[in-house]
Amino acid sequence: MREIPSRPSRAIHFFDPSNAKMAAKVPAMAGTVDVLLGNLEDAIKADNKEAAREGLVTIGRETDFGTSQLWTRVNALDSPWVLDDLTRLVTEIGDKLDVVMVPKVQGAEDIHYVDRLLAQLEAKAGVQRPILVHAILETARGMANVEEICGVSPRMQGISLGPADLAADRRMKTTRVGGGHPGYLVRSDAAKTDDGYDVHGEQTPRSTYQQDLWHYTIARMVDACAMHGIFPYYGPYGDITDVVGCEDQFRNAFLLGCVGTWTLHPKQIEIAKRVFSPAPEDVEHAKRVVEAMGDGTGAVMLDGKMEDDASLKQCLVMVRLAEQLAEGDPELAAAYGMKG
Amino acid sequence: MREIPSRPSRAIHFFDPSNAKMAAKVPAMAGTVDVLLGNLEDAIKADNKEAAREGLVTIGRETDFGTSQLWTRVNALDSPWVLDDLTRLVTEIGDKLDVVMVPKVQGAEDIHYVDRLLAQLEAKAGVQRPILVHAILETARGMANVEEICGVSPRMQGISLGPADLAADRRMKTTRVGGGHPGYLVRSDAAKTDDGYDVHGEQTPRSTYQQDLWHYTIARMVDACAMHGIFPYYGPYGDITDVVGCEDQFRNAFLLGCVGTWTLHPKQIEIAKRVFSPAPEDVEHAKRVVEAMGDGTGAVMLDGKMEDDASLKQCLVMVRLAEQLAEGDPELAAAYGMKG
Amino acid sequence: MREIPSRPSRAIHFFDPSNAKMAAKVPAMAGTVDVLLGNLEDAIKADNKEAAREGLVTIGRETDFGTSQLWTRVNALDSPWVLDDLTRLVTEIGDKLDVVMVPKVQGAEDIHYVDRLLAQLEAKAGVQRPILVHAILETARGMANVEEICGVSPRMQGISLGPADLAADRRMKTTRVGGGHPGYLVRSDAAKTDDGYDVHGEQTPRSTYQQDLWHYTIARMVDACAMHGIFPYYGPYGDITDVVGCEDQFRNAFLLGCVGTWTLHPKQIEIAKRVFSPAPEDVEHAKRVVEAMGDGTGAVMLDGKMEDDASLKQCLVMVRLAEQLAEGDPELAAAYGMKG
């Protein structure tokens, strides 16, 4: 019996099981990425929905996933495909499937539905280990209900930001999939003269500062996860060619509390693994603080800075994440000086 | 019988019906701006409250508004004027009035009160078409209740940010009406030497980055509207002379999901119409994506970028907005290549 | 009988009552800082918990605090120390203690517990004036419940941001105590060529803009306080040496609506008092607006800008804060031209 996955995953790599070429690459990717996700929803043509589902059944049966987890993204709960998606996958590869990602989640009742259906299908199929559930945050209503979505079921594993659907639902005027937008900015004041605003204000050069479109969204999503002990993830970064912007976006999510991201291209896997693994020097510093703090109370001076119970907790976040990641990644273990 | 307004309005133009000069200009503005709003509340002197109300009755009766809507902002629900405002306007020009804007809304009970009062007054006056309600978000309590405010009644048309009142209620230390503040900024780290922070940190030049005072406020307001199918608006931009800052602020709101804004001066109308109408090239791109996506499922490559079901939805937001705006604006229709 | 404190405090200065050197300085600081807070929680070694508690009893008994208030931060509600902290302090120095700061508050039930315990201890000790309660916001769950925490009891005086604990609870990957992080940034688009994105996008120089890690957190905390009529505070700024960054952080909080901050070092007291007192020229401007607006309705032109009922409220925030601060600070009173 396989374990229930409780480790954060840095990269959730999407593949199209109806695409023979992509499918053929899956076995080789097993073990090199934290999660391999067979996508049945968006980007799969209606005519290919069944082929994708059956392709995933075949891949699930025939592949040895090694240290990688197997996830799927099923079709939306109001689509004509989702009932067969769940029935077929749980029945056929329920013992291989770690997590079901559910799109367009609007409220706790959506998770409750999937929870109960999984329970009945697992029982019928004799699946021994509960399949976990991951929600995508891609509607304004889901945003308003995000705290109760995260807490509604012990199956909840995590939640991902779905920036394209969410932007559309909010009528945000961006057609980019994730990332920033050059038009969202603030501008410095015009230079003033002695008697008030300069009448030529428009001509005076004024600096502009681009802003983060996703600050509120990610910050609140992280809180909802933290209060219920599940994992927050960034979602897709659509511009495959912009690896710099991609890395920025991943790092923002990491700093704000996310544990990983989706990846749509092998280039992004490499970025995700790097960004969502704490830097060895940060881990090293954190280990020194932990050691210096002894029983965890009081305060110590380290490198001229004071560390106390609260900063210790911040350091423990680093160290524990490093330990969890090192377990499945020998290279990282070596870099951290930990056992893999 | 006139239609119930369901189109987003880019510019809600405020006029003072107690000001004879302003009032005289109203007929000429009809048809050139989406909404003409007769203001009875803030900026109207207590002594002029009745004159403003009666002035609006006269304007309402005598003006042909063409494609423009007629709105009013009534006095606050705890003021001595609001009951007469509503009674008189519904009774006298209820068939001309499209939307009542309610200031300082604190919770669902405020909208419920206006809803029921309007129903009774409409019935007495024989008004055939329900007058809609628009709330202004200008208290911290209203912010905490914004989701239930937006959903409490089918009369709800939209909500506007009231940055000056909201800032005062929050005790924000800005006396500007909307827009940014140069003091809200983050600063880059001081340069480090090899062994830690530079002891002369203060003297080293460090870059500063101004931040958006309104990010959380607008983002959550947009979500509350989107989940209940009503329209979010930016409110007043007080510094009439700063047309650049004004355009920045309007664009931020547009990008985050707002459909329009208040305008306090003709210069701002022009900016609002430009900013809140999607750029023709963006509409053109969106139309191409919509066409390429056929039945709306699957993924296509366009100009070297992948588009799928989710990015299609973002494009549909653009196209549908363009279509709605084009209907009432022949010039724009031409620019979009759509029928007006 | 002393008054219940209702004035905002710009600086809440922390001292360790188990540290004899620090304790000896307390009498001299009385009257020079708004609040002197005897810390019993984080940064106090487990072995020193009793010494700190008894130290505070002694200081409380023997010190004349003048215009300064006396606060304490007790240990967490799930710690083995908090019951004795409260019992001992209320019994021994309950008539001197103004506010009890409660760490790691998760929900209304935590405040209710402290409220009832204080009521029973005050009754037993014959304390005539209710001791107020201040919560620290340092968990994701507390964040989700912040509105009900602020409103649960008439004892609630205010709430402070606890950025280190909160960051740890959210698994934010920063080990700094408050302030910004250079990695949280957005980046401008790569330069485009005529036919789309530059294929050498990565090499083109692109500007980066650092973002505020705490925008959502502080903005929502301020709203929760404002809707319940209590005071929001920034908390600790850990990097004592970075006085510039400290001032930036304090000013951000001030602009967003906070009334004060914690101070961990005398250098920070001076910054706090300066930043959280409105600038004399802003107060002067606000007074002119107030005067010009007469009965508070209508609109006036002042220095070429329109002021109305809403901007008047913003100005009253300034003037009233100035008046409250001037009462206890003769120097400030002089600067504002007010009576102290």
Add this chain to the structure above:
Amino acid sequence: MREIPSRPSRAIHFFDPSNAKMAAKVPAMAGTVDVLLGNLEDAIKADNKEAAREGLVTIGRETDFGTSQLWTRVNALDSPWVLDDLTRLVTEIGDKLDVVMVPKVQGAEDIHYVDRLLAQLEAKAGVQRPILVHAILETARGMANVEEICGVSPRMQGISLGPADLAADRRMKTTRVGGGHPGYLVRSDAAKTDDGYDVHGEQTPRSTYQQDLWHYTIARMVDACAMHGIFPYYGPYGDITDVVGCEDQFRNAFLLGCVGTWTLHPKQIEIAKRVFSPAPEDVEHAKRVVEAMGDGTGAVMLDGKMEDDASLKQCLVMVRLAEQLAEGDPELAAAYGMKG
């Protein structure tokens, strides 16, 4: 300025202000019944609604009500009359009117509406003393919301059971207005023989026991009032001729916690005053317990029964009610040996 009524009223006597004969009797009844209520709603013909309203205005103006209170029952909140009912009555006789009874209340929002409207009308009319609000419980939805209805506004004075409307809304199959129904009964078991149920069960005489249709309804209504400190009332007893059944129904309500009832006929006034005034011997017993219990703690033996803190509270309910009623009723005061 008259006092705000805070005394429970035993009898709320209904009269039809459009009925000249009834109206003429009102002055003579003043002082002989706790409340005189001018009814504008059910039982007033649509054609007479205005006459009733104006009749009440005249009666209100011209009558000296002495120790009686003046109440009105306005039309339903979704009727075409209620806005004029409230506007006209508050404007014309707002200083005479003690309580407005609101029919068919469904939820807190209904009371909020009346509360705000009264506030605005009182302000306009210069009414110095708040007019209180009394709700009628006559819908299933009102029943489900009864706790929040009772607590929504400080104007709430009490709530009455409306058994006819409530029965109709519940589709109860009774066409009686209040009181019992002979068909609601339980029946004793059939006699058993040694080996089980008697095969002639139907022929064996079996006792039947009639049940109270209103137990749940009144019990929960009483709790809702008690938890919010307002008064519960029974409503109409429709069968004027059945004075025995009427007295039973009133007594049930009194025992379960109601303080009074409606009266539809002078015969019922006499019953109500008798039933809702505690019996002099019960008051006498209660006074003895109160006296014997001294400081209110401990237990005493009185007439061979133990009395303690809890039974003391029951006795205080009796004594305080007696005192309140005696204040306005010299005869009763004499019977209780209290000062009137």
Add this chain to the structure above:
Amino acid sequence: MREIPSRPSRAIHFFDPSNAKMAAKVPAMAGTVDVLLGNLEDAIKADNKEAAREGLVTIGRETDFGTSQLWTRVNALDSPWVLDDLTRLVTEIGDKLDVVMVPKVQGAEDIHYVDRLLAQLEAKAGVQRPILVHAILETARGMANVEEICGVSPRMQGISLGPADLAADRRMKTTRVGGGHPGYLVRSDAAKTDDGYDVHGEQTPRSTYQQDLWHYTIARMVDACAMHGIFPYYGPYGDITDVVGCEDQFRNAFLLGCVGTWTLHPKQIEIAKRVFSPAPEDVEHAKRVVEAMGDGTGAVMLDGKMEDDASLKQCLVMVRLAEQLAEGDPELAAAYGMKG
């Protein structure tokens, strides 16, 4: 396309589709009873669950139900059978099935699950008319949530009391299925002598009065239905031989607001149809009141009793129920003098 059933059903007759003898009688019963319900849950042996399900499919396909509705009771939501029950029945006889009865409902989430599953199965099977849902109230938790259960979905048709399961869940000490219990009684006081309680109290004969075990349960269930516009039903009366007790129980439910009941034996069908059809003389009286009340306002004297707007509503309940029942029952139509 068949109509959505909106008529109350007096008798819901249970049959066991795995019992060939019972199944054979179904066609003959069609048209003689309001509802024929194929039971798959309690009383069906685990070994017969599939046979029952398939038996119902056959019956559903082959029977012409005439004016009778076809319902089913599926197995509990946590059983291993329910998913196949729903899948198979909707797929095979979805166009014949009017209502799915769901046992052991605990909260709104249970109905939501069935609602969504039915939607997906209907869509796949091309069922044109939504299958409605009926909940059984048989747990204490369901009782606490009964209002939200009734209102959670537009599919909700009604709710039935399940007295055996509910009694077990509450640990009520009765092993009867519905009906009363001789041990639940109150007793009159012992006779008193002049100086207090009789010391031989026990020997004095004291009357006992049996009480209704189900008053609170049915009263609250009726309210929950009424506020959401769905139908309340009594459930099973287990003692088939006690037709008198059965009739009492049915009548109690009818008087309190229920529209029908389950029947477990043909004898009970006859009782149910009689009891849940209003008596012709009551309908006659109600019709006279309706006629006399004209526009529905005011009051009239009829047979020496006053009728007004409220008693009119009670009469309309009778008349409308009679009309609805008469539509499908020519005999009843004749008795009421209505068209069938």
Add this chain to the structure above:
Amino acid sequence: MREIPSRPSRAIHFFDPSNAKMAAKVPAMAGTVDVLLGNLEDAIKADNKEAAREGLVTIGRETDFGTSQLWTRVNALDSPWVLDDLTRLVTEIGDKLDVVMVPKVQGAEDIHYVDRLLAQLEAKAGVQRPILVHAILETARGMANVEEICGVSPRMQGISLGPADLAADRRMKTTRVGGGHPGYLVRSDAAKTDDGYDVHGEQTPRSTYQQDLWHYTIARMVDACAMHGIFPYYGPYGDITDVVGCEDQFRNAFLLGCVGTWTLHPKQIEIAKRVFSPAPEDVEHAKRVVEAMGDGTGAVMLDGKMEDDASLKQCLVMVRLAEQLAEGDPELAAAYGMKG
């Protein structure tokens, strides 16, 4: 380490630890009654509060309670005694104390307070086994919150009805402690003549039927307990001499779902043990049903009555209760033919 009590207790016997005579009898009662409760609250004079508390400490220390549990009722949460009650008892006899009964509980926050205080005191005193909490339902507000009170903490053991305090809080006009009231009754209709109600209605003898004052209260309390898996109890029956009325009241509670009661006199202990133990013939019948039902599905005929899954559950309630009681009561075990 003693076990956490999970068995229902039929009799909770109250004693006054400040009464030396009563206290002396406690050791002899140990083992003969399910619970011995040392009362510190009502019926203990203020002057004796400390003596009672210390008396209980002594009894707790010195007594071997055998199979009896030791409970205490502490003073109210707003009294000056409760903090010392809890502190002293947990510190001194925390390892002996099974349950703390909390009076006048109004809401979940009251239980939360006791829960947290117990946790801190247990930790300090090294008590290994959590002390459970029992609430008394004696306010209207507690009634409205009873579901959340029962579910707020895993320490919750049960809840008791407090009829005297509850009656006082509701202003019920009874001064009896529990039991019925002769004035709460319904009356049969007057005999009718051919043409309607008899004009001499009052003279015709009409039967009266006394009603149960406590039906709603107990029924809802039982549900609240059942849904959270805790035990409901009746409380005090004040009239010690009326053993018949006492037995009736206990049996009503037992039938409605209660597991036990308070006893104020040894006579009541005997009644409680008899009434709250199911009758051996009922247990015998239930065992036969359980046996006949095999795997628990389907239906069987037994003694001419049908038993199915639902009636099996009712029988299991009987059998399991019998088993639990038999464990601690050899006499009962013999009567049930079970092992003790």
